[in-house]
Amino acid sequence: MSDIVVGAGASHSTLMNTHWDQVVHTDRAERFRDALGQARDAVAAARPDVAIIIGSNHFRGFWLDMIPPFTLGVGEVLGAGEAKTPSGPQRTEPEFARALAEHLIDRGTEVAISARLQIDHGQTHAIQYLLADLPIPVVPLVINVFAAPLPRLDRCAELGRNVADAVRALGGDRRVAVLASGGLSHQLPWPADWRDPRGDDEEFLVEAWLNGRGDWQRYDKRRREIITAAQPVLFPEFDEQFLADLESGQLARYTEYSSAELEKLAGNGGQELRTWLTMAAALGFAPGRRLAYSPMPEWLTGMGVGLIEPVGVS
Structure with a gap:
């Protein structure tokens, strides 16, 4: 029987790759970087055969012409390579990914599938740091977190439970890592609602989100300028509580929030x-x-790293 042997969560930010020389809080930055290394070592110690990477996509692999709530990469996986993140074909295990998709659908989670999936730093950041120098194939699971309406948080928890059930139902004895990329608190200079952009920058972003398929690089320079010009908005008290709830096993309580409540x-x-x-x-x-x-x-982000190591898995 296959089983999940380790779980890890880590924030991502391409500014870590491109703006390290502008860091003022060097001790904080080094603490986060070192924790990524600790998480990577814990993943390596768990000896996984494959890693399911749960992340977002910042309109470099998905666009407003088609953006499902949940998408599983079941074939070729390509890194967009923006801001010094991994680019090109990534190591994959299509047979496992396709079986996982079938089992998820059997359990009531109708994931979309992609036989050629382009991922960006919403997942390649995890490949770059949590799987650094580890020859582990990846299965990307992309959650729509930017284009309203978003999937409910309780449905995301149901997806996670069904992933666990599906892994256990698969034949063989694969050891599976589940990695989460994203968060913690931050405020992106993006439209509150893509259906109602306000001002030139927001109208430009919506245009990029709608028309970027096959041509996202054309929009990337100005997108980057909009991001780097943003004023940081963090919620450290929320982040501290979230990580405390991770430690006490109480993250399930966040499934009670609506998208609007979580954003607030x-x-x-x-x-x-x-x-x-x-x-x-x-x-x-x-x-x-x-x-x-x-x-x-x-x-622009509250950067956190957490680890879950299941009891009884050797």
């Missing part, structure tokens, strides 16, 4: 915490370990 507490970037909830649900909401928390205004 953690900013629009806090919608990415769906990835952590899905991962934690796949681990049975077992108590975890907080490895680091670093509020990083320079990276």
Whole structure:
């Protein structure tokens, strides 16, 4: 029987790759970076055969012409390569991914599938740091966290539970890591609602989200300028509580929030915490370990790393 042997969650930010020389809170940045290394070592120690990476996509692999709530990469997986993140074909295991998709649908989670999926830093950041130098194939599971209407948080937890059931139902004896990329609190300078953009920047972003398929690089320079010009908005008290709830095994309580309530507490970037909830649900909401928390205004994000190691799995 296959089984999940480790779960990890980590924030992502391409500014970590491109703006390290502008960091003021160096101790915080180094604490986060070192925690990524600790998480990577814990993943390596668990000896997984495959890693399911639950993450978002920042309109470089999905666009408003087609954006499902949940999508599983079941074939070729390509890194977009923006901001010094991994680019090109990634190591995959299509047979496992396709079987996983079938089992998920049998359990009532109708995931979309992609036989050629382009992922961006919403997942390649995890490949770059949590799987650094590890020859582990990946199965991307993309959750829509940006284009309203978003999937309910309780449905994300259900997805996680069904991932666990599906892994156990698969034949063989694969050891599976489940990694979550995103969060913690942050506020992106994006439209509150893509259906109602306000001002030139928001209208440009919606245009990029709608028309970027096959041509996202054309929009990337100005997109990057809009992001780097943003004023940081963090919610450290929320982040501290979220990580405390990870440690006590209480993350399931966040499934009671609506999207609007979560945004009020953690900013629009806090919608990415769906990835952590899905991962934690796949681990049975077992108590975890907080490895680091670093509020990083320079990276516009509350940067956290957490780990869940299931009891009884050797």
